[in-house]
Amino acid sequence: MATNANLNKQPIGWVRQQVAMTADTTLVDTDSGTTYFLNSAAGAIAITLPTTLTAGVNYKFVVTENTPTAAITIAAGSAIMFGHIYEAEVDTSSDGPGSSAATGISNLIIGTATEQGGWVLLETDGTSWYFHGGGAKDGSFTTS
Numbered sequence: 001m002a003t004n005a006n007l008n009k010q011p012i013g014w015v016r017q018q019v020a021m022t023a024d025t026t027l028v029d030t031d032s033g034t035t036y037f038l039n040s041a042a043g044a045i046a047i048t049l050p051t052t053l054t055a056g057v058n059y060k061f062v063v064t065e066n067t068p069t070a071a072i073t074i075a076a077g078s079a080i081m082f083g084h085i086y087e088a089e090v091d092t093s094s095d096g097p098g099s100s101a102a103t104g105i106s107n108l109i110i111g112t113a114t115e116q117g118g119w120v121l122l123e124t125d126g127t128s129w130y131f132h133g134g135g136a137k138d139g140s141f142t143t144s
Contacts, residue, residue, distance in 0.1 A: 016035050018037065019035070019036050019037070021036045021047070022045070026047075026048040027048065027049055028050060029054050031059065033059075034060070038061055040071070041065060043069070046073050048077070049076050049077070051077045053127060055125050056123070058121065058122060061122075062119045063110060063117065063119070069112070071109055073108070075106065076107070076129050080104050080127075080129055081104050081108060081128070081130075082104050082105075082128055082129070082131070085131075085134065086135075087135050087140065088136045105143040109144065111142055113138070113139045118135040118140055119133050119134055
């Protein structure tokens with residue numbers, strides 16, 4: 001009988017799929033669970049999320065360049081992304097970007113001010129995309 005203590009444990013030896021991303025990519029459901037390491041040294045990257053949403057599909061993105069060469073855009077196709085990016089900066093202005101109340105966003109943009117290690121997680125409930133992440137500097141992430 002399963003207990004709450006062991007429901008979410010992965011089998012021994014389980015390793016998350018990891019992919020280096022350096023060019024435009026359209027993700028599909030079977031990519032779910034993958035961690036993407038982002039490097040825009042070759043130019044701007046456009047990442048397109050699936051437009052037909054399947055509950056539970058999720059992706060993780062990690063910036064591997066310190067101050068990326070070009071912007072990296074994660075696009076949902078419509079204003080169906082909700083969440084916030086947390087910034088580790090210590091000033092009192094320009095707080096982390098995100099959605100506003102019931103108004104979603106279409107694009108999450110990882111800018112050239114982002115430091116190595118900036119990250120974002122996205123997951124869908126089958127209707128919308130939900131995200132959270134972190135960056136070290138003001139303006140690391142923006143939305144549209």
